Amino acid sequence: MSDFIKLTNVTKTYTRGKESISIFDKLTLSIPKGDFVAIMGPSGSGKTTLLNLLGGTDRCDSGEIVFDGEHIEGYSEGQLAAWRARNVGFIFQFYNLMPVLTAAQNVELPLMLTSLTSLPSQKRKDNVATALKIVDLSDRAGHKPKELSGGQQQRVAIARAIVSDPKFLLCDEPTGDLDRATANDILKTLQQLNRELGKTIIMVTHDPEAARFATRTLHLDKGQFVEVTS
């Protein structure tokens, strides 16, 4: 299988004052297209840092990060922003919806980054409706986040992540704040996105149950993958 995402010799160090903490030293990782990968590991092992590097919201000190043949490690801020808008859907632990916007408007947000000529406003509305339908929230389109439950908010966030049809999704503990049943709902939705729409998904989680929805699990410890289970 061809490598869709490829990290080669990625090094990441944080400097706090005089101290410098090495998070990754020559980390190498490859993820094929259509994979659903769960990343587990103790707190502080670098899971979020890895997602930030993969999502282009943080930079590595050295090494290569390649997506579908595209090198992003040398991109400028602006190039990274445009690349994220085109390719990545983000799902956070605390949903991170805009409180002033309705569910539908939150979902529409990433579409504001595409030009009106390539995506006329009627098409935008259709895409928003489709995304909300996929997460089964069509009836809550006009609700503000504070009028929605945690699970519903997370589903709005998923709709927001998929509305611009990105190639892969990054989820940082997407069910960390939800009860078991709601979490399973969310995970099933992610699984569906992976199986039916072919989205490549990388999900950080502390929860072994959640990891079971993925096709494979990577364990991260002290900046290295120690074990791979399928």
Add this chain to the structure above:
Amino acid sequence: MTDFDLVWKNLFRRPLRTGLLIVSIFIAFLIFGLLVSVNVALERSSNSGTASNRLVVANKINFTQPMPIAYVNQVATIKGVTAVTHFSWFGAYYQDQTKSRFVGFAVDPATYTAIYSDQIKLGPGQREAFIKTRDGVIVGKALAEKYGWRLGQVIPISSNIYIKPDGGRALDMRVVGIFSGAKPDDPTTALYFNYEYLNESRTFGRDQIGTIGVVTASPDLNDAVAKAIDARFANSPYETATVDEKTFQRAFLKQAGDLNFIITMVVAAAFAAILMIVGTTLVSAVRERTKEIGVMKTLGFPGPRVLRMVLGESILLSGLGGGLGLGVAALMLKGLSKSAMGASFGDLSMDLSVALVGIVLALLLGLVTGLIPALSALRMNIIDALGRR
């Protein structure tokens, strides 16, 4: 949804806070619109029809103090003086002392209408009638229209200064001319009557006048002539102060001292206050949204676009407050222009230039208050922003 929708929603996420900010900006721009417009009107009326070779001689103490009429002939003999006249404040009113006050001067008809012919445009034969009619009066067009006075009508004009031997305050005056100003919109709310008629009927202040109008041979001579006049009367009981006409009219209209300075200070203070209030409020408002800005950037909104949205918000805020303030000021000025008090200023309505300066100020206010939060939003690092929970 457009960027503007987003900006608008963010601006009004806390309606009370935004409302209070708009009110404070509104007040500052209302003050600006009113004060600056009044100042402009004063400036305009003191500039209207002013010839640069004319001087005004007044008592040195201040222009309400009198001087002897004999000074007129003495001034006429000073080198560089080509014509002289005199005029005295009458404190004129018609019927009602508080509601119908207007500008009224007792003048020497022949010389006054000759020197100020640019501001007093009379119909044919009216100047001659004014010169030879002892109780004649010429009235401004606006004033005549206001009270319905017609040529030939005898009107009682009272003084809040002078009393007749019989104790009365009104002088019966015959309307012999109705004048218009140099330009159609110049204020014509004054009247002028014969000084002799006042002098023979008053119980005090006989043979005294208020001010002398002087024409010099050339504007270049103004300073020398003014010095020569004041030197002539130095150390007399009635020392004089001679200034050019423009300066005098400004002093006359701005009896409260340097109005320009006061207005500048008041407006500056109002703006400094809102600059601080709006600036600090916007800084904290954007800081509250740190995480949301981090999310927007994560989704792929470029830094410059986020900067524009924050600036858009502050400019929209200032624009709303400033626009409302200027608009209400314009309406109030329109109302004032029609009132008795406003009429003596001439046209008080807001100048286009004042409105434009106000709009530029509102934009600047928006830019300045939005700059710090917008730059911090631009620079905001995604990881730091999302780290704050």
